[in-house]
Amino acid sequence: MTESSTIEAPDVRFDATRVAIEDDATPLVRLIGRTLTRASGQGLPAGDLTAGLVGTVAIRSHDTPQAATVTFGAGVVEVTSGVFVEPDATLVVDLHARFALTEEPAGDADLAARGQRALRPPLPHWRDAAVRFWEITRDIAGIPDVLIVEAAGPDGPEPGRFGEGTTTYLVAGPADLLAGVFTGADDFLASLDAGVQVQGTLSQLSVMTAASWKVRFDV
Amino acid sequence: MSELAQARGAVRLEATNHEGSLLGKNVSPQKFASGKNTGFAFADILFAIDLNNEIVLGDAFPEWRGNLYDIQMIPDMSTLVEWKPGLDSVIGDYWLKDGTPVPICPRNLVRKLVAGLADNGYAATVAVEIEATLFEESVQEARARGYRDLTPLGGSTGATYHLARSKDWVDYMEAVVERLDSVGIAWEAWTDEAAPGQTELNLAPTDPVGLGDSWARTRQVMREVAFERGHTVSFMAKPTAGFGQGAHINLSLQSDGVNRFFAEDGPSELMRHAVGGLLATMEGNTSIALPQITSYRRLVDLTGPPTTVGWGVNNKTAAVRAITGHPKYSRLEYRLPGADVNPYLALAGVLAGVLAGIERKIEPPEQVTDMAWCLPESAGVRRVPDTMSKAGAALDADPLLREYLGDEFVDFWVASRRWEWMEFHTKGGDPFAELSAWESQRYFEFP
Numbered sequence: 269m270t271e272s273s274t275i276e277a278p279d280v281r282f283d284a285t286r287v288a289i290e291d292d293a294t295p296l297v298r299l300i301g302r303t304l305t306r307a308s309g310q311g312l313p314a315g316d317l318t319a320g321l322v323g324t325v326a327i328r329s330h331d332t333p334q335a336a337t338v339t340f341g342a343g344v345v346e347v348t349s350g351v352f353v354e355p356d357a358t359l360v361v362d363l364h365a366r367f368a369l370t371e372e373p374a375g376d377a378d379l380a381a382r383g384q385r386a387l388r389p390p391l392p393h394w395r396d397a398a399v400r401f402w403e404i405t406r407d408i409a410g411i412p413d414v415l416i417v418e419a420a421g422p423d424g425p426e427p428g429r430f431g432e433g434t435t436t437y438l439v440a441g442p443a444d445l446l447a448g449v450f451t452g453a454d455d456f457l458a459s460l461d462a463g464v465q466v467q468g469t470l471s472q473l474s475v476m477t478a479a480s481w482k483v484r485f486d487v
Numbered sequence: 488m489s490e491l492a493q494a495r496g497a498v499r500l501e502a503t504n505h506e507g508s509l510l511g512k513n514v515s516p517q518k519f520a521s522g523k524n525t526g527f528a529f530a531d532i533l534f535a536i537d538l539n540n541e542i543v544l545g546d547a548f549p550e551w552r553g554n555l556y557d558i559q560m561i562p563d564m565s566t567l568v569e570w571k572p573g574l575d576s577v578i579g580d581y582w583l584k585d586g587t588p589v590p591i592c593p594r595n596l597v598r599k600l601v602a603g604l605a606d607n608g609y610a611a612t613v614a615v616e617i618e619a620t621l622f623e624e625s626v627q628e629a630r631a632r633g634y635r636d637l638t639p640l641g642g643s644t645g646a647t648y649h650l651a652r653s654k655d656w657v658d659y660m661e662a663v664v665e666r667l668d669s670v671g672i673a674w675e676a677w678t679d680e681a682a683p684g685q686t687e688l689n690l691a692p693t694d695p696v697g698l699g700d701s702w703a704r705t706r707q708v709m710r711e712v713a714f715e716r717g718h719t720v721s722f723m724a725k726p727t728a729g730f731g732q733g734a735h736i737n738l739s740l741q742s743d744g745v746n747r748f749f750a751e752d753g754p755s756e757l758m759r760h761a762v763g764g765l766l767a768t769m770e771g772n773t774s775i776a777l778p779q780i781t782s783y784r785r786l787v788d789l790t791g792p793p794t795t796v797g798w799g800v801n802n803k804t805a806a807v808r809a810i811t812g813h814p815k816y817s818r819l820e821y822r823l824p825g826a827d828v829n830p831y832l833a834l835a836g837v838l839a840g841v842l843a844g845i846e847r848k849i850e851p852p853e854q855v856t857d858m859a860w861c862l863p864e865s866a867g868v869r870r871v872p873d874t875m876s877k878a879g880a881a882l883d884a885d886p887l888l889r890e891y892l893g894d895e896f897v898d899f900w901v902a903s904r905r906w907e908w909m910e911f912h913t914k915g916g917d918p919f920a921e922l923s924a925w926e927s928q929r930y931f932e933f934p
Contacts, residue, residue: 292874295912333917350919363913409898410547457544470555471548478545478902487905 284308285318287345294349296334296363298485300327300387301347302452303367304338307389308345317386318345323376325383326355329363330370338383359384366453394419394443395428397450402430405479412437412472419443437476438467449480456480493520495569499576501703502560503593504533505903507778507829507934509707511560513574519562526559526582534591534899537906538929545909546902549590549895551583558582558589566700568670576670578700590895593831597695600838600891607845609740609747609757613834614675614692615702618732618826619709620685621659622719626932629719633924634726634931639684640718647681659716660686666708672701681791682730692737695834702830723930724782724825728921731785732826733792736837739818740845749817753800754809761819762798763851764844764887765807765837769796769823771885773871774878774904775836776824778934780911781926785825786873788860793822795862796869797855804859806871823871827934832900839891875911879904 285308289301307317321340328335328351337353339346351358357375361367367387373380391397394417402415413433418440419426426443439446441464448454449464456477460466466473481487498519500511510533514522531552535543551558562577570576580598581589588595604611621640622629629637641656660677667674673691680687688709690701706722713720725731739748740757748758765772777783785792793806800809808820824833843849855868862868872878882888883901910916917923 292876294918295909332913332915333919333923334912335919408547469553471552474544475547481545481905481909485909487909 285316285343285345287318287347289347290349293347294334294336295485295487296327296329296336297347297349298487299363299452300336300338302484302486303387303389304345304347306451307386312389314390317382317389321345321379321382321386323356323379323383324353325379326351326358327367327387328358328360330360331362334363340379340383357383359387361387364455364458366448391444391447391451391453394447394450395426397447398428398430401450401479401483405482408475408478408482410471410475411479412468412475415439417446419446435472436468437472439476440465440467450483452480452484455484493567496573496575498562498567499570499574500527500560500562501576501578501707502581503703503829503831503934504536505591505593505829505832505900506538507593507703507827507832509703519577523562523564523577526561526579528557529560529581531556531558534589537903537910538933539910541910543903543906545906546898549899551589559584570670576704578703590893591899593829593835594696594699596835596892596896597699597831597838600835600842601695603842603891604740604838607842608742609845610742611695611838611841612692612739612741613695613698613837614737615690615698615830616733616735616737617688617690617702617705617722618680618685618734619688619706619720619722620682620726620730620732621656621713622684622721622726623655624719625717626714626719629931634721634927635924637719637727639682641679641684643683646679649679652679655718656684656686659712659718660688662712662716663688663709666712667705670704670708672705672708674705680732682727682732685730685732692739695838699831699834706830721931722826722934723927724777724779724827725784725922726927726931731790731792733785733822734824734826734828734830734833736821736824736833737818738821738837738841740841746815746817748811748819749814750811753811755817757845758809758811758817758819759851760844760848761841762807762809762844763849764842764847765819765821765840766796766798766851767849768836768840768843768885768887769806770869770872770878770881771888772836772840772882773823774875774882774900775832776828777875777878778825778829778832778904779827779926779930780875780907780916781922781930782825782827783874783878784922786871792825793859794871794873795855795859796871797859798851799854799856799859802855802859805855806859809854827930829934835892836888839888843887843891875904875908879908 287305325338335351357380360371412435414436415430416438417428421443501509559582560579562579566578580594581592622637641652675689675691677688709720797805798807799805916925
């Protein structure tokens with residue numbers, strides 16, 4: 269097992285929950301590991317969303333064969349691909365809708381509800397997410413120097429500019445969706461069908477895809 | 488390969504992109520005459536489309552790629568043949584407008600490595616054993632069935648070297664070699680292989696570029712003959728859940744007309760260094776030799792493909808088999824590639840390993856004299872990377888392959904395999920199935 273800590277710094281509290289994913293993990297395992305790492309971190313208004321969870325939860329995609337097993341233990345969460353044990357609870361989710369349930373959970377209702385809540389931690393403001401996104405993706409070859417954001421917030425346009433330099437990339441769209449893209453909760457390419465618009469070259473789109481995979485899957 | 492001084496009919500321009508099946512277009516005689524020296528424009532996107540026609544994303548484009556720029560395919564007139572009455576065919580390479588080769592053009596990569604060997608005073612002779620599986624159904628029927636539950640041509644009993652295959656299977660293979668003869672592709676042997684419907688067709692030894700051309704065209708011939716006869720053929724690494732299929736490459740090095748792999752007492756020093764280079768680059772080369780998701784499903788001990796990074800004299804369980812002691816036939820058999828490999832890239836990967844080995848005088852590890860499958864860790868023999876992601880990481884980190892194949896190719900290839908891995912996992916592939924429907928749909932007909 270390897271730590272899923274590239275994206276989110278591990279919680280340094282003495283009793284911090286450690287999230288571990290298996291070696292050579294699938295995208296789903298990586299996505300769950302990254303999401304639960306964020307859910308277990310400090311700074312969330314609701315605290316560690318994985319705290320106190322004990323049991324095994326199967327997570328299945330509603331429209332693909334993707335599946336994973338999450339084992340919640342004392343201070344440790346392990347994520348592995350596939351479901352090869354009898355889980356305490358099963359969640360069937362839409363992976364393009366931030367783990368939204370597509371059918372009633374099976375098994376332990378409380379574990380299922382709390383597990384699903386951990387998979388949907390509150391998103392930061394899009395501006396904070398953009399800052400972090402741009403920091404994390406600096407080492408990707410060909411990434412533009414400057415990210416320009418035109419967010420459509422509840423009270424009107426919210427412009428933003430991140431980074432310095434000569435090459436720019438513009439991303440526009442609903443504020444909540446941009447927060448999802450910049451944190452990895454939402455898929456960048458899928459977001460282009462959901463209201464996000466971009467301005468840049470095809471090559472930059474390719475690089476931005478790599479950047480979005482970095483924050484979504486840690487690859 | 489037979490040569491024509493000039494095209495007589497319509498001409499099919501042919502070349503592979505990274506995936507390995509022939510791409511191109513048919514042009515009129517007039518159009519061909521006007522462009523055969525300056526080249527024919529193709530969109531650079533041909534190096535960025537996957538087998539589902541999606542644009543491959545995830546890497547920074549080099550300068551020659553942009554918002555669908557054009558690159559030039561310049562025919563190699565030495566490959567011009569009459570394909571069938573009224574249609575000639577010619578293979579080409581991709582070039583940039585400044586006259587330099589497209590760095591990720593598979594055929595040009597082979598040329599570059601052949602030149603590297605020549606700089607060292609050697610010429611390579613290579614041959615390939617092509618495995619494919621034939622099915623009774625037409626391709627239309629196969630498509631309708633999602634390429635599943637097809638009927639092996641020639642009976643459903645697996646056999647090897649069996650001469651009693653039924654007439655339908657024999658007729659198909661006889662038609663194939665007749666077509667190969669007609670287009671000037673030299674073959675040496677064909678036989679049935681282990682799986683029901685499976686064949687192995689051996690192309691004759693020749694130079695690397697020539698073999699790549701013949702290999703790619705042989706696949707095309709086998710497909711066309713199958714279409715004509717209402718059957719299907721697949722070069723998928725595992726067309727059914729049961730059996731896989733490979734593409735072993737045989738190689739020797741000559742200078743002054745002498746096989747320099749030969750020595751009276753076993754592998755020559757040159758052969759040892761070639762083995763050293765092939766093993767030093769094997770993990771990285773796995774990404775090229777096993778290009779698709781299904782490729783890795785073949786890597787099962789005791790079933791034929793190598794699973795460990797080792798070599799041995801006359802050891803067919805090892806990844807590299809050395810055939811020694813004969814002045815003419817001393818050679819190396821590189822047993823890693825799957826049948827779904829891009830012929831040119833497979834050859835480029837092998838030549839890169841060989842060139843690295845002889846230029847750096849890389850000594851190989853001790854040969855494996857035991858069975859090379861099922862070895863315990865204590866044997867000290869590494870395992871071949873068994874997933875696309877592991878192999879891609881190995882290639883990304885391989886300094887030798889980066890040097891000999893070029894950073895641009897390695898970065899491109901690693902990114903394209905990451906795209907493929909992502910598509911498989913997130914768009915319907917099932918890693919826990921023996922063979923998922925997603926794979927059949929994507930890989931059965933191409934590459």
